[in-house]
Amino acid sequence: ATGAVVDAHGPVPGATVVLHGGGPAVSRAAISDGQGVYRFDDLPPGTYTVTVTFAGGRPITSAPFRVTAGRVTKIAQVSVYVETVEVQAESDKTVETTKTTVGNVFKADTLSELPTGRSYTDVVQLAAGVSKDDGTGGVAAYGSTGLESNYQIDGMSSTSVGTGRPAAQVHFDIIKEISVKTGGYEAEFGGAQGALVNVLTKSGGNTFDGSLAYYSAPDSLSSGPDASGFETHLPSSDNQEVAASLGGYFIKDRLFFYSGYARKSDVRTTDQRFGELFARRQVQSTMDKDMYFFKTTWQIDAQRRLVGSFLSDPGTQDLRDELGGPGGDHRLDDGGVDASLTYTSFLRGGTWSLEGRLGLHTERDGLSPTEQQQQLNPIGATRQTSHPSIRARCRDLSDPYCLGTEAGLTASTSFGEPSLRFGPYPYSGTTDATRWSGAASLAGFLGHHNVKFGVEYDTADFHQDLKYGYGTGMSLEWLPVTSFLGDPTRPPVSIVGVRRCWGDGQGNCRQWNDQVSADGGTDTISAFIQDSLQPSPVFTFNYGLRWDSQQILDQGGHSLVRMDHNFAPRLGASWDFLGNGASKAYASWGRYYDQVPMQVVSRAFSPRITSTRLYRTEDWSRPGFIQDINLHGICPTNSRMFDQG
Numbered sequence: 001a002t003g004a005v006v007d008a009h010g011p012v013p014g015a016t017v018v019l020h021g022g023g024p025a026v027s028r029a030a031i032s033d034g035q036g037v038y039r040f041d042d043l044p045p046g047t048y049t050v051t052v053t054f055a056g057g058r059p060i061t062s063a064p065f066r067v068t069a070g071r072v073t074k075i076a077q078v079s080v081y082v083e084t085v086e087v088q089a090e091s092d093k094t095v096e097t098t099k100t101t102v103g104n105v106f107k108a109d110t111l112s113e114l115p116t117g118r119s120y121t122d123v124v125q126l127a128a129g130v131s132k133d134d135g136t137g138g139v140a141a142y143g144s145t146g147l148e149s150n151y152q153i154d155g156m157s158s159t160s161v162g163t164g165r166p167a168a169q170v171h172f173d174i175i176k177e178i179s180v181k182t183g184g185y186e187a188e189f190g191g192a193q194g195a196l197v198n199v200l201t202k203s204g205g206n207t208f209d210g211s212l213a214y215y216s217a218p219d220s221l222s223s224g225p226d227a228s229g230f231e232t233h234l235p236s237s238d239n240q241e242v243a244a245s246l247g248g249y250f251i252k253d254r255l256f257f258y259s260g261y262a263r264k265s266d267v268r269t270t271d272q273r274f275g276e277l278f279a280r281r282q283v284q285s286t287m288d289k290d291m292y293f294f295k296t297t298w299q300i301d302a303q304r305r306l307v308g309s310f311l312s313d314p315g316t317q318d319l320r321d322e323l324g325g326p327g328g329d330h331r332l333d334d335g336g337v338d339a340s341l342t343y344t345s346f347l348r349g350g351t352w353s354l355e356g357r358l359g360l361h362t363e364r365d366g367l368s369p370t371e372q373q374q375q376l377n378p379i380g381a382t383r384q385t386s387h388p389s390i391r392a393r394c395r396d397l398s399d400p401y402c403l404g405t406e407a408g409l410t411a412s413t414s415f416g417e418p419s420l421r422f423g424p425y426p427y428s429g430t431t432d433a434t435r436w437s438g439a440a441s442l443a444g445f446l447g448h449h450n451v452k453f454g455v456e457y458d459t460a461d462f463h464q465d466l467k468y469g470y471g472t473g474m475s476l477e478w479l480p481v482t483s484f485l486g487d488p489t490r491p492p493v494s495i496v497g498v499r500r501c502w503g504d505g506q507g508n509c510r511q512w513n514d515q516v517s518a519d520g521g522t523d524t525i526s527a528f529i530q531d532s533l534q535p536s537p538v539f540t541f542n543y544g545l546r547w548d549s550q551q552i553l554d555q556g557g558h559s560l561v562r563m564d565h566n567f568a569p570r571l572g573a574s575w576d577f578l579g580n581g582a583s584k585a586y587a588s589w590g591r592y593y594d595q596v597p598m599q600v601v602s603r604a605f606s607p608r609i610t611s612t613r614l615y616r617t618e619d620w621s622r623p624g625f626i627q628d629i630n631l632h633g634i635c636p637t638n639s640r641m642f643d644q645g
Helices: 080-089 120-126 371-376 598-605 622-632
Strands: 002-007 016-021 026-031 037-039 046-053 065-067 102-107 150-153 175-183 196-201 209-217 236-251 255-271 282-301 304-312 315-319 330-347 352-369 390-393 419-422 428-446 449-467 474-476 494-501 517-536 539-553 559-575 585-590 609-616
Touching (some): 026 037, 026 330, 120 175, 120 196
Parallel strands (some): 150 196
Antiparallel strands (some): 002 037, 016 026, 016 046, 175 196, 282 304, 282 315, 352 428, 419 474, 428 449, 494 609, 517 539, 539 559
């Protein structure tokens, strides 16, 4: 039997074609050649179907066809493009009767029509069971947080090593498909207790195609409140993007490519309700992001394929916050690289497939003062020669003693939790992480069984260098205390404060240039076995077992914790109760384990020491406070001589 795979532009080389059916059950697989043609030899007579997948996309199944002895059967062309439209438009073709996974698939030809932002994390919020926003920056599903999901690009994890959030931004126009699994997924998928999000990218073919576009989303096209719950103004956004993509071939039928570049910029302007306090009527937060993508596919022959891809997303944000005041203005430089190399080969006449993958993921966050802040509050060689900045939050700015006014400092606070952070700049530094991964899997057919085995190894390094206030490191978080003469409008006599700094273990802050870095790493080994058993055309049983082992390492490479009893069984059953491929009743059960992000490890095992002290004074005026800080620093020791500061 022979057939062809095509799309809107012509033949589709490199598509995976799986054949099922026959008198005694037969299952085989092949890859379409440079002309989109595939072939199955020596088939026994019977009725068969073929299922086509391309670039990891959703399977497309042909109508049944009959094979007779002594003749070559011509299978009707399977059109990836046409069938995709039909699958979305006709309800009788939307049910995958053999799957027990809960989730959604969003294809490229519908992404541009969805009322979402041009980001895959915006699109997945439309999936069933996904929360719109849980505050983590990730995708929360069915009670899990966004930090407990797994984010992949072409099957390779792009989840942040440090936080567990989605670490990579993807050029929207190079996305072929976004798959969201929120439950019931097979044993081959791990590293998540919530959603599993996989972004499949486009591949080139024997024709050239591309796009060039400009997008603009001014604030006038958005609806929403003008003020927050704290009655401060929300920003008006001016979002713009220039995006280009191009795909085609280097060598026809053999070597293909797909590439893309996009630049996003966003300017958020906020009117300041308390402009007089900080001497600025408006502030602007800006964002600039570049997104690069390149992918090449080498169709070695009809049975072997090699795919390499590269993605990078460097960006810069200048963030300004009215609640934080000028001392809270900061710059964030972030981005990273995701690269992969995937080899696929069909064995034993197409009844087995072998896949190997190597992957690299890097991420970087650099936090620093804005250029304006560095000019206004320069950093000196010591605490005494550095100009201080103060980041503060208050409850009632009409109070004459509210922190940040010229009148003084008080414990009467709260458009947020009361706090003061003294710099010159709180929280500056860099966070870097690198993860290398390798995986191999073997899948094949054994009678009515579709089995798959696999192993994976990940190793990641994490480095965090936080210059906590550039060595001054202090944060006061207080509650109202008894004021002088019991008058709440007067400044407090004392404040219970928490002094945060890099400590020496004796209650003292380390010296100005003596910053402590947090280093660590993690090694993860995973293995799985799974089977999909279809004893009859209407019943399918999916079952498998996964094992994960994660080891946490300190900066010297010594093992701190090893979690190697993470056995995760998976069970599922599906019944096509109408028997026509348009119905399904299914159930699944499983156990799932998340991976521990290195940010948790950094805080748990690195030498961060918090000291608690009682700060007492009867003069909390701003000039007096700053003068004392410049003279003595932030209580550098526990000596009583500093208790009045």
